[in-house]
Amino acid sequence: MRILGIESSCDETAAAVVEDGRRILSSVVASQDDIHLRYGGVVPELASRQHVVSILAVVEEALSRAKLSMNEVEGIAVTRGPGLIGSLLVGLSTAKAISYAHRIPFVGVHHIEGHLEAALLSGNPSYPLIGLVASGGHTNLYRLPETGKYELLGQSRDDAAGEAFDKVAKICGLGFPGGPAIEKAAQGGDPTSIPFPRANLHPTLDFSFSGVKTAVALWIRKHGLPQGNRLADVAASFQEAAIDPLITKLLDAALRHEVRDVAVCGGVARNARFRQRLDHESSHRGLRLWLAPLELCTDNAAMIAAAGHARLARGEHDSLFLNAQATIPLSL
Ligand code: KG4
Ligand code: ZN
Numbered sequence: 001m002r003i004l005g006i007e008s009s010c011d012e013t014a015a016a017v018v019e020d021g022r023r024i025l026s027s028v029v030a031s032q033d034d035i036h037l038r039y040g041g042v043v044p045e046l047a048s049r050q051h052v053v054s055i056l057a058v059v060e061e062a063l064s065r066a067k068l069s070m071n072e073v074e075g076i077a078v079t080r081g082p083g084l085i086g087s088l089l090v091g092l093s094t095a096k097a098i099s100y101a102h103r104i105p106f107v108g109v110h111h112i113e114g115h116l117e118a119a120l121l122s123g124n125p126s127y128p129l130i131g132l133v134a135s136g137g138h139t140n141l142y143r144l145p146e147t148g149k150y151e152l153l154g155q156s157r158d159d160a161a162g163e164a165f166d167k168v169a170k171i172c173g174l175g176f177p178g179g180p181a182i183e184k185a186a187q188g189g190d191p192t193s194i195p196f197p198r199a200n201l202h203p204t205l206d207f208s209f210s211g212v213k214t215a216v217a218l219w220i221r222k223h224g225l226p227q228g229n230r231l232a233d234v235a236a237s238f239q240e241a242a243i244d245p246l247i248t249k250l251l252d253a254a255l256r257h258e259v260r261d262v263a264v265c266g267g268v269a270r271n272a273r274f275r276q277r278l279d280h281e282s283s284h285r286g287l288r289l290w291l292a293p294l295e296l297c298t299d300n301a302a303m304i305a306a307a308g309h310a311r312l313a314r315g316e317h318d319s320l321f322l323n324a325q326a327t328i329p330l331s332l
Contacts, residue, residue, distance in 0.1 A: 001019070001020055001021075001074045001075060001309065001312060001313055002017055002018075002019050002025070002066075002068065002072060002073055002074050002075075003017070003018050003019075003021075003073070003074065003075045003076065003077050003305040003306075003308060003309055003312060004016070004017055004059070004062065004063070004070075004073045004075070004076045004077070004098070004104075004305065005017070005018060005076075005077050005078070005301035005302060005303070005304040005305025005306070005308065006055075006059065006076065006077070006078040006079070006091045006094060006095050006301055006304065007078075007079045007091060007111075007114070007299055007300060007301040007303075007304045008051045008055065008079065008083075008087050008088065008090050008091030008094075009079045009081070009082070009083025009084065009087055009088050009091070009111045009299065010042060010047065010083055010084055010087060010136070010137065010299060011031070011032040011033070011035075011036060011042045011047045011050075011087070012029050012030065012031055012032065012298070012299040012300070013029075013030040013032070013050070013051050013054040013055055013058050013090075013091075014027070014028060014029045014030070014058065014299060014300050014301035014304075015028050015055075015058045015059040015061070015062035015301045016028065016062055016300065016301035016302035016304070016305050017062055017063065017065075017066035017068060017073070017305065018302050018305035018306050018309065020309065021121065021305075021306045021309030021310065021313070022121055022122075022306065024302045025065070025066035025067075025068070026061075026062045026063075026064075026065035026066040027062070027295070027300055027301065027302040028058050028061045028062045028065065028301075029298075029299070029300050029301075030054045030057075030058050032046075032047060032050050033176065033177065035047075035050055036176060037175065037176050039176075040170045040176050041166065041170070041176065042084070044084045044086055044087065045086065047084060047086070047087050048084065048086030048087045048089070048090055051087055051090035051091065052090055055090055055091065055094050056094070059094065059098070062301070070098065070102050070104075071102060073102075073104055074104065074312070075104060075105050075106065075107070075308065075309075075312035075313075075317075076095050076098060076099055076104055076105070076106035076107075076308075077106070077107050077109050077304050077305045077307065077308020077309070077312065078091050078092055078094075078095035078106060078107075078108060078109065078304065078308075079091055079092075079108075079109055079110075079111045079114065079304050080092055080108030080109060080110070080318075080322060080323075080324055080325065080328075081108075081110065081111065081324055081325035081326060081327065081328045082110075082111055082112070082137070082138075082325065082326060082327045082328055083111055083137070083324075083326065084326070085324060085325075085326045088324035088325075088326070089324050092108065092322070092323075092324045096320050096322075099320075100320065105312060105316075105317035106317060106318060107308045107311045107312055107316065107317055107318050108318050108322045109304045109307045109308045110307075110328060110330045111299075111304075112133050112138060112140065112150075112330045113148075113150070113307045113330055114303035114304040114306070114307045115133045115135060115265045115266050115292070115303060116131045116133060116142070116144070116150075116263060116265055116307075117303050117306045117307040118265050118292040118293070118296035118297065118300070118302070118303035118306070119131070119263035119264060119265040119269075119290045119291060119292040119296075120147075120263055120290055121303075121306045122290070122293065123290065125261045125263065125288070125290050126260060126261050126288070127144060127145060127146045127147060127261075128143055128144060128145045128146070128257065128259050129143075129144050129259050129260075129261035129262060129263060129290075130142070130143055130144075130153075130250060130253045130254050130257060130259050130261075130262045130263070131143075131144055131150075131262075131263040131264075131265070132246060132249075132250045132262070132263070132264045132265070132266075133265055133266045134160070134161040134162065134246055134264070134265075134266040134267070134268035134269060134274075135160060135161075135162050135265075135266030135267045135268065135298075135299075136160060136162035136163055136166060136177070136179075136267055137160055137162070137163070138155070138156070138160050138266070139155060139156035139160045139161045139162075139207045139209070139246070139266075140152060140154070140155045140156075140330075141153045141154040141155070141205050141249055141250065141253055142330070143253070143257055143259070144263075147310070148310060150330045150331060151331075152329070152330070152331065153205045153253055153257075154204060154205025154206045154207065154249060154253070155206060155207065156206070156207040156208060156209060157201070157206050157207070157208045158208050158209060158210040159208075159209040159210050159213060160209070161207070161209055161242055161246060161266075161268045162177075162178075162179055162266065162267045162268045163209070164209035164210075164212060164213050164242055165177075165178045165179040165182050165239075165242065165268065166178035166179065167213050168182060168212075168213055168216050168238050169181045169182050171213075171216060171217050171220060172185070172216070172220070172225070172226070172231065172234065172235065173225060174235075177267075179267060179268060179270065179271060180270070182235050182238065182239055183235075183239065183271055183272065183273070185231055185232060185235035186232060186235035186236040186238075186239045186273070187232065188229070188232050189229070189231075189232030189233045189234070189235055189236030189237070190232075190233050190236060190237070191236040191237055191239065191240035191273075192237070192240070193233040193236070193237050194219065194233060194234060194237035194238075195237075196212050196215045196216060196219075196237050196238055196240075196241035197211050197212055197215050197241065198212070198241055198244050198245050198248075199211050199212070199245060200245075205249050205252065205253055207245055207246070207249065209242060212238065212241045212242060215241075216234065216238050219234065220234075239271070239273055240273075242268075243271070243273060243274045243277060246268070246274070247274075247277055247278060247281055250262055250264065250278075251281060251282075251285060251287075254285070254287055260286070260287060260288055261287070261288045261290060262282060262287050262288070262289055262290065263289075263290040263291075263292075264278055264289070264290070264291050264292065265291075265292035265296075265297060266292075266297060267297055267298045267299070268297075269291060269292050269297045270294055270297040270298060275291060278291060279291075
């Protein structure tokens with residue numbers, strides 16, 4: 001079954017065609033980074049306006065790269081939330097219009113379900129498994145008792161992990177988005193040089209990243225804006241302090257719930273140091289790691305098409321009354 005995926009929950013306008021929930025025939029992502037760069041963060045109104053400008057061209061490009069016409073698409077999967085409401089509405093309205101005009105069934109997909117699917121679509125993981133989503137909007141830990149079921153084990157009580165990267169990059173005078181900028185600045189730095197705090201929150205599996213962000217701000221107030229090797233040390237030390245709790249809680253959840261398979265996804269999972277440590281720690285503990293491929297870590301529509309596949313293949317669809325929601329829990 002060939003599914004057109006549409007994703008517009010934040011600042012990426014994306015469309016993709018995925019066959020049978022696995023084979024990515026095309027995946028197009030139009031980034032808005034240059035629009036939001038000067039503000040140091042995503043400006044919701046500008047994001048939704050740019051989605052309106054880009055969405056049809058992005059959908060057409062996805063079809064053209066897949067060498068398909070719209071009539072050869074058998075289902076549409078679109079992000080219905082969580083996300084920026086104006087941005088979500090552009091993607092959802094586009095999906096509804098195509099669905100109505102071409103008589104193609106559509107389903108609304110939870111954005112986080114899409115992220116998890118990005119880590120799982122490349123193989124056959126064993127359930128139950130533990131899934132960690134570390135993105136700019138969420139840091140959530142789930143137990144998946146079976147495919148398509150999600151039990152929330154822990155989440156960030158304040159900033160998401162990616163948000164902390166973005167904010168620390170801004171404080172350090174680096175670019176936007178902050179994750180890649182911090183990773184680059186951290187190259188050659190000593191991750192043990194500055195002992196930034198790690199929130200433990202034991203015995204919960206929750207996270208907190210506002211403390212480490214404040215600690216970096218206080219360090220800069222005291223020592224001034226770092227440059228050169230000192231900047232590398234600050235960036236590497238922050239990066240380590242942000243990654244540590246993600247790995248600790250993931251391993252703790254796997255141990256507590258006696259699972260062998262763990263999945264990691266979301267924008268922060270692009271980070272090479274994080275990937276390298278995940279690889280090392282999971283093989284050390286005999287865990288099977290499902291790590292989203294680099295191009296599917298940040299927002300994209302292939303993960304949304306893959307996540308919508310099961311419902312569409314069962315013949316299910318949503319009605320044109322489906323609404324976008326800025327916040328929706330992903331639950332059992
Ligand atoms: O999943 P995503 O594209 O959007 C949300 O759903 O939020 O994640 C974007 C987040 C941003 O906060 C960005 O700074 C972070 O992922 N990110 C990274 C890296 N690349 C992107 N964080 C750390 N290291 C990276 N290389
Ligand atoms: Zn996302």
